[in-house]
Amino acid sequence: MSRTIASEIEPKWQAAWEQAGTFRASRSGDKPKYYVLEMFPYPSGRIHMGHVRNYTMGDVIARYKIATGHNVLHPMGWDAFGMPAENAAMASGGHPKDWTYQNIADMRAQMKPLGLSIDWSREFATCDPEYYGQQQALFIDMLAAGLVYRKNAVVNWDPVDMTVLANEQVIDGKGWRSGADVDRRELTQWFFNISAYSEELLTAIDSLDSWPAKVKLMQANWIGRSRGVEISFPLSTPTAGLESLVCYSTRPDTLHGATFMAISPDHPVAKTLAESSADIAAFCLEARKGGTTEEAIEKADKKGFDTGLTVRHPIWPDRQLPVWIANFVLMDYGTGAIYACPSHDQRDLDFAVKFGLPVVNAFNMPGETNVIGKEALVPGKDVTVEYVNHFTGLVRATAYDVIEASIDWLEARGLGKGQVRYRLRDWGLSRQRYWGCPIPVVHCENCGVVPEKKENLPIRLPDDVTFDVPGNPLDRHPTWRNCACPSCGKPARRETDTMDTFVDSSWYYARFTAPHAATPTVMADAEYWMNVDQYIGGIEHAILHLLYSRFFARAMQITGHLPAKAIEPFDALFTQGMVTHEIYMTRDENGRPVYHFPEDVENGALKATGEKVEIIPSAKMSKSKKNVVDPVSIVTTYGADTARWFVLSDSPPERDVEWTASGAEAAAKHLARVLRIAGEVAAMADTGPTAEDTDLLRAMHKTIHEVTQGVESFGFNAAIARLYGFTNTLGRSGAGAAAKRQATMALAQLMAPMTPHLSEEIWAMLGGEGLIAVAPWPKADAAMLIDDTVTLPIQINGKRRSEITVPKDMPAAEVEKLVLADEAVVRALEGGAVKKLIVVPGRIVNVVI
């Protein structure tokens, strides 16, 4: 049966939708628009179960919205630039372009049998010149609007591959590909000034009502607003043209405990001192090393160098604090200099202990001499602290109030300046890579950096490149770099950096509204289709992709490419869980793990040899662990509807779902059963109504109500449970042919978003009009949702002891009488009195004795 569904029914209906243009979106009609979007895939060449789950969820929403009278836009594209294509080219000698487009063709062919309601006419890949040319236009507009700039930045440089590496590509200080020691090199790079929008991006989070709280929190933490104060400490000897060291502190209340200053090895003072001192130069070089990876930071020892300089404490002029260069002070946060208060900051304390610097407890009451041990004293912001604040005089307040009072006190005396700072940095977009969108600027000896003329766009990637030598092929291409200056016309050189691929995915949602336009967007289309009503994707994009997209929506508004209402591009966001699977493992003769594909294992043993396998609990499907199930083989074996039904059924969509062979089998069986029941109903002779008609129709209306609620609230697993229940009812019902036919057609409709092919088949079998894909969603009759009688549980002292069945509108007084006459109640009372009797109409009764 499932073979039939897979091989005959599914292709038939896919062809029918295709022919009818069912999912072609157009900006017309008086229906409300609805834009549903799933995060577009990277064309790796194979779809995986995670894709199936993601796109199925979007498809359920899209199909449900079509049925409820919306004009739906549901597009699909390819996030097609990026390193894997270049790596493949380096490994196999092919071309990234061929590799990518072949993968797209393969994946599209794997995706189409899923029966998704996608408007394929809007498909594009970000590596299409038509797309990246418009991205270049956008870049030029952003450059003109001051949203992009160039500056020197310290980057991870792989000297073998001759490229910049992202932090996560540096492992133990070595390049992940080359294994070479990574340098920290200062290069001129392009940046989006996203940090200028820190406050805006932070406060606007509040408006994202239909985003998961978790994602909003992660974004807020990433932006990392902090309130503090800038304080100047006069230097004993002016250095690097500076009279004093400025530091930023969020804890000015601890100023009394300041015992030394620490500056970053990259601080101008440190750099100046390094020029005249080989020791300092050596120290700074050493301190800068250590890499930027997480482990490296975790393990990093405190390193320090006493410069011999001192600064004067701004409040107590008799105190001179030594200035140290310290490896734990970062140049790109705050001012690159800190005053250290070891008593109230763990890092400062660790440093002080290591280098024998004094520790003064700023929170001591007069006369108290509380000594700080190995742990710094750090009160919570809401905790009331009791101590003499040595300058403001506040004695007992929350730490938060003390900090605010300290800032005010310092400001009033001109000693400090209250400040708000953010963790968010500007977004470096330059990549020394071939397979990305060329940055459309030209370097001219006369005119400097000049944006390319828009009529010259797209600046295409040259096809004739080689990957046999490391480095950026654009850099060493014989002719590509040569061009005429757009401003003066003299010979000039192109920028050879390409854009971070996150740029490509930061505006594709807008491009889908007019995917083939000669401008980045068309205002009328954007005005009509934006915003994305429902965006669906993995939690792994909670921060960067979504933050960048929010920034781009603002940038595109400033540059006139999006309407004001699209300032937040995604009205609702849903982050779905992963598809997981058990891992099957044996060990080789050396005890090393050997993993096995699920299809090679049966009943806990290898099919081939019968050797028992170790079963490791379910984890994210991964090729290296071989715990993968190929959607293509599932679709071939069981059909797309089975795969769709299963990935929706077992777990709530935001959680992980474990793929099991028995679960997939069960899904296939169930769908076959529904088809069988429908066949029986279709073949039923009309015998007239029976006594069971009403029961069946009541169940139908309840199911309509509950499934509708489930789909509306992303409760797909609960909706499917209701559909199972209704199928059981239908299968056992002795209702007449007409009622059964009605119930079966409703079942098909309710299942249609999840199992569209099967539903079309049943719809046609029972004489439904047109395609079920466009049939109006069934409505629950409110009157049919309420039974004539209700069964009320009777609790005695809060424990269920009995129940009574009464007419639905029986007055409470009469219910009480019946309850008091109930056998279980009488027995429990033993002739005693009822203390209290609670009747919740239509719900429950509680007898308190």
Place this chain on the structure above:
RNA sequence: GCCGGUGUGGCGGAAUGGUAGACGCAGCGGAUUCAAAAUCCGCCGGGGCAACCCCCCGUGAAGGUUCGAGUCCUUUCACCGGCACCA
């Protein structure tokens, strides 16, 4: 370290403060069959009872609010996720 989330049968998971365990998987029993597959029917948290009834216990742990708590509050444990030498 800071911020957040989640803990319910053998398993995945249901449950607007109102009958805990819907629905599915696995398991057990039965029907059908020469037999199997497929299908259909039934049972299925733990304990007490010969047994239906019935009684006791049960949503990580301990308290609390309430007629009534998986759900609300306090404390606590475990696991998961995000951020992090961010001053």
